[in-house]
Amino acid sequence: MAEGLRVAVGGATGNVGTEMLRILEQRGFPAAEVIPLASAGSAGRRVPFRGAELAVQDLGGFDFRGTDLLLLSTGAANARETAPRAAAAGCVVIDNSSAFRMDPALPLLVPEVNPAALAGWAARRILPVANCSTIQLVLALKPLHDAAGLKRVVVSTYQSASGGGRRLMQRLLSPHDPVTVDMRALLHEAQLATTAGGDPPLPFNVVPQIDVFLEDGRTREEWKMEAETRKILGLPDLPVSATCVRVPVLVGHAEAVVAELDRPLPEAAARALLDAAPGIVVVDERRPGGYAMPIAVAGTDEVFVSRLREDRAFPHGLAFWVVADNVRKGAALTAVQIAEALLRRGDAFAGRGAA
Structure with missing residues (x-):
């Protein structure tokens, strides 16, 4: 194995970013260095990787020069700013948001389905991941x-619920005890919330x-x-x-x-x-x-x-x-599989990390 890659994971404290780190470790991805990135509010948190804990850095202020690969899992608005900035610094970006999927200049790749589309990786050095x-x-x-x-x-x-993020998962994990809860009162509460124009309740719905x-x-x-x-x-x-x-x-x-x-x-x-x-x-x-x-x-x-x-x-x-599994195959794993396919091509990282 040649020299490993410098890999950044954007959104590393979220559902998909956490899973990306886990998959990179499980699959033995040839990363010499992994840098977890997230919002400024999450900077300083620590995330597990390869038996150690990595300090999360601020995504917004990160300098991507010298970074080979960015696995990005943030919202579309953030991706539209971050992905081109990272690509301009020479980084290949694999983006899980919807920001670039329908861009006609960029391939939309699912490695098992249309691997030939990977040839378009160099169009802007941004490879979007399809919807889960x-x-x-x-x-x-x-x-x-x-x-x-x-x-x-x-x-x-x-x-x-995981498709809507951790907050929606928490809404589903209601504190109500299903054995003792008054179902009529709970349903009435949900109906009131819906009538008031709020987000529809997900439990029992x-x-x-x-x-x-x-x-x-x-x-x-x-x-x-x-x-x-x-x-x-x-x-x-x-x-x-x-x-x-x-x-x-x-x-x-x-x-x-x-x-x-x-x-x-x-x-x-x-x-x-x-x-x-x-x-x-x-x-x-x-x-x-x-x-x-x-x-x-x-x-x-x-x-x-x-x-x-x-x-x-x-x-x-x-x-x-x-x-x-929408978090794993529907997002994190497919992003890593695209990165693995790039490694096999041998041209995206100038031979680094290739066998």
Whole structure:
């Protein structure tokens, strides 16, 4: 192994940043130095890495000169300022926000799906990571498209609280004791909060809104899923219809998908294709519990496909269920996998860290 890289992790105290540090360590990423970065308010905190504790530095004031790689997980507004600044200093930026995903000059890469897109890494030295719900969807769609062509996709999501950050997770982890709580009083309290125009309660509820509404009635999360799926698969005219729902689950996004194909693809053949696809695990037994669920996949790296069956609403239709850990595979792991793919190319870091 040649000289390791100097790697910065932006947003290192958040859900995704914490997971990035864990994954860098677990996968033995060739980093000679890892620098955790966060907001000025978090500077000075310490985070664990490789048996030691690293001091968090201020992201806003950090000088990226001499840094090879920035794994960035902040909001889009921060990313629009930080990513170009780091790239101008010679750093390669892998950004988990939505800031650059639909920039036509930049590739939107999911390594198992469109690895050839990595050739565009040098456009501005910024590589956006797709939306968490999109990543697991395109992993399942890719082998079906390669075999029989995609004609249209309809997807409904069941997205966990972790997708909304730690504050939403805390709202879900209510202090109420489920054994002794007066359910009628709790529900009345939630109804009052909703009527008053506040954020809808998540415990004991499902919320059919993620992100803001657009003029056409979709939410921004739904638009992101539709637009990113087309970009990643290289199918600009593919009809994709998404309905995105927040559910009272801590970690793990689930999706109910119907894909209409151009050509017939028997269920058994689709199952075999998915089972052989990189990053996919098929868990599909027609019995209680014989399917993937968020509670069972938390902390895993794969995308799980279950409930595969022929759909009767569309010609050549397949229906299936897709589940993945949205913090890990849907964000942190995919960012690290992109960095690993850059290492294998050998041109992004001038040979540093390459085998």
